[in-house]
Amino acid sequence: DIVYVSISGFGENGPYAQKPVYDPIVQAFSGLTTVQAGADDRRPRLIRTVLPDKLTAVTAAQAIAAALVGRLRSGKGQHVRLAMLDAVLAFLWASDMGAQTYVGEQVSQRTAASFIDLIYETANGFMTVAVMTNKEWAALTRALECPQWLEDSRFVTPALRDQNIDARLEMTQEVLKTRTTEAWLARLEAAGVPCAPVLTREQVIAHPQIIASGILLESEHPTAGRLRQTRTAARFEAPTVIRHGAPHLGEHNQEILSELGIARETIEALRRRWLIGAEVPR
Template sequence: MTGPLTGVRVIDLTTVISGPLATMTLGDQGADVIKVEQPSGGDFSRHVATRRADMSASFLNNNRNKRSVTLDLKTDDGLNAVQTMAAQSDVFIQNFRPGVAERLGLGYNALSALNPKLIYVSIAGFGHTGPLAQNPVYDPLIQAISALTTVQAGSDEDRPRLVRTILPDKLTGIQTSQAITAALFSRERSGEGQHIQISMLDVIIAFLWSSDMNGHTFVGDEMEREEAQSYIDLIYEVEDGFVSIAVMQDKQWQGFTKAIIRPDLLEDPRFATPELREINRDARLEAIQDAVRGFAAADLIKLLDAENVPNAPVLSRTQMRQHPQVAANGIVVETLHPVAGMLRQARHPSNFSKTPAAIRRPAPTLGEHTQEVLAEFGLPVSGA
């Protein structure tokens, strides 16, 4: 069996994380992803830290199921090769700074004239127009301008904090892959390609709005100042580590007080209803912390599970990959890379019953497939 995107050809000119993660997702789902890189060094992520046999973990973890072609886009031969490939492909994706692709002759208008059915994707940082569109951008800057750092802080009065993973980059990759498949579906019905423009800033603000912008939803009744939300503090210290406990409903509050044998908390008028527990959240959090501090994590989890109280252990990265639920899901897999050796990675997260995703090929070495791919398109190798 083959993946759901088998037969789809993608020309990928993206680098670093957001674009490569998007195209790896398509590759995991069966697409033929051709990664076009500059001969002098290729994707920047090839050169970052955490490496083995001259292959970086970052590149390996965002570029499997792709073929690498090296082309010098500063030459006519290189540009002609990319244009020829785009004319015979389904998707073209780039994350150059706005305007660069157009100056190279690789913009949407130029390539769609060669291939009207092409799905053309432009990924930007701040946006494609506007005062910041031409500024250099990295993930922390998007976290800052999108208000994600103040959401992470908990309130407008606390020091802003970065989320300690490159969330804007990763979410942009996921959103981009979804947009591409939606455009491919639309093309199946209309026969027409289109231009998808997406920015990291757009993605994160939309992401926040579903849960973190309630105080700015009703026009004319906006919150002037954000206060801390209780969910950011639902990690509690116990005797030998930390446990997350999420008590929302009345039955869960009742189960919690029963599990730890604290009927006084159930009788406390400050915690009588979900609304009161939210109004008095600081007192509630302090009460829960005081109540569970003396428990061992495993003992507390067993008691909470018996009363169907939502909880989970707080794990390190090493503990996570060894957890029985992770093993049961089959999330972490091992594959042999011909250069970097045995790798441990997360599989594609979606399970398709009839068209399963798969790791079909390892992340390529720079230019590994140049001759093979150029021959497929009828191009001379001298075009590299």
């Protein structure tokens, strides 16, 4: 009746099955660092957050939920096996491994989408601007005061704009350097162009949108003081409440071991021998 998940780096089979694994190793082996580089012939780059670690945890939670639903239907539990490598490959496949989808076809080396990414420099910082449709492209040319771009044969359709992405983004970058981020945001938002400022971590937590979303919660920890954390991203009908901080080492030993039927004297003996952690007084 038990549902449980075991997590490995590369899975139970294959030449890498017994290898030790950390997040950067999975980033490298899965192709994620090549995706982050922008092309197969560029220097691979790590994503500077532990994405495989976090993604595997989310995948494990989903797997447990799915297995519990299966148990409700079948009455049987199961052992779910999850590899970090599998979690990342499944995550990447639809958006970044399209050339590897068609079996038997010769796949040319993946080339970069552009030598410029969608982070633009402005007169006082950075911002991002993204346009996909003809309507958005026309709005961008108006906001940037470059109507001549609408007549440029390289940019008439979304497909042509994609083919000529280097030229298009370079032209956009040169214009955006001429004014501040705030000035461009006002113009672009008024024109209906998708855009946003690039925020530092300190700017993120102070931004009105973040505050309005309620994603950040503050609470008092008995030893660490006042802490700021995120609530769960999914909002349920019952609001997220932080009832208490993480337990200290051994804080619940007495309670848990007593529930298992272990006598208090035995628990104390285990504690004296440092076989279990000692409770930390508050």
